[in-house]
Amino acid sequence: MGDMAALWSYLSTEPLLWLTATLLAYLAAAQLARALGTPPWANPVLMAVLILAPVLWATSTPYATYFEGAQFIHFLLGPATVALALPLYDNLPTIRKTVLPIVAALLVGSVVAAVSAIGLARAFGLAPAVILSLAPKSTTAPVALGIAEAIGGLPSLTAVLVILTGIVGAVTVTPLMNALRITDWRARGFAVGVAAHGIGTARAFQVHPQAGAYAGIALALNAVLTSLLVPLLVRVLLP
Amino acid sequence: MVLSLAILLSCQLLGEGVARGLNLPVPGPVLGMAMLLVGLRLIPQLALVLRPTVAVVLANLSLMFVPAGVGVVGNLSILSSDWLALSVVLVVSTLAAMLATVGTFLALRRWGQGDS
Secondary structure (H helix, E strand, O other): OHHHHHHHHHHOOOHHHHHHHHHHHHHHHHHHHHHOOOOOOOOHHHHHHHHHHHHHHHOOOOHHHHHHHHHHHHHOHHHHHHHOHHHHHHOHHHHHHOHHHHHHHHHHHHHHHHHHHHHHHHHOOOOHHHHHHHOOOOOOHHHHHHHHHHHOOOHHHHHHHHHHHHHHHHHHHHHHHHHOOOOOHHHHHHHHHHHHHHHHHHHHHHHOHHHHHHHHHHHHHHHHHHHHHHHHHHHHHOO | OHHHHHHHHHHHHHHHHHHHHOOOOOOHHHHHHHHHHHHHHHOOOHHHHHHHHHHHHHHOHHHHHHHHHHHHHHOHHHHHHHHHHHHHHHHHHHHHHHHHHHHHHHHHOOOOHHHO
16 A cells, blocks of 8 residues: 555656646547547547546646646647648648638638627626636637736636637537538638637648648637737727 | 657747747747748748658647646636636637638638639
């Protein structure tokens, strides 16, 4: 018993355990999704999180300890974002022909994402700090946190709202687009990239390479646009 | 694979350096993506080197959001008594943004198609 406790106290403080656990949870989630026929609601991020969270809770592992292992995977978000350049490059000929729809859809989508969030939050009577945390929810996390901080939101609340937005977009995009009988992978991918950043982009790559490429463009462009637009919209809508 | 990783990380490093150096509102990796795109235009052979690694990375993009996702579960209490209103806002606003984006894209798709 004493040996087990010693082993646990060693493993639980080393990065190896939670790094491995994260990989295994993701593999299990992907396997389960495949077994179910990859329905949109069986999102691999969501399912892996639902596997890991109870384990952390049962072993009373603080998030900081978990993250010491998981940070190696979290770090890969950077190079993965850079890697989006390759599908972008592969699709350059089509992208050149869709510059106008890309620019217009980006502007409209980005404005609707922020204005609808601010408007609805006001209608529900949410506190100003909460509304400001919500405004940048559709852009990639590092940008959203920066914006929230600059306009007087709560970055820790924004972090939660951004991830939840990504999951909502990733889970709803396929049924929504199918219901509307939209078959253009470029339009579908671009929409989920604007509304649901990287988690939406991950979903788009699961569905179709061209959807993934367009989601990647949307994610990159919306990171720039949201950081310019949201502070401006907030000044106009929340004087 | 090592060469691919070195290329990706170099672009990120360069992007990070420029973004911070010039105080741009763009994250370093996004600028790194733009730089790699320029690199691919200049040296098309880069695509051959990068393709196998990039394919694996992008096929498993979901994995990289798991650590942040786990953080959200531990921090859900921050939503406090607003959780129901916030859920409605997130779902409605995300659907509205997707509809507006896809609608605009499809409406304007006809233009620019002729110049190929």
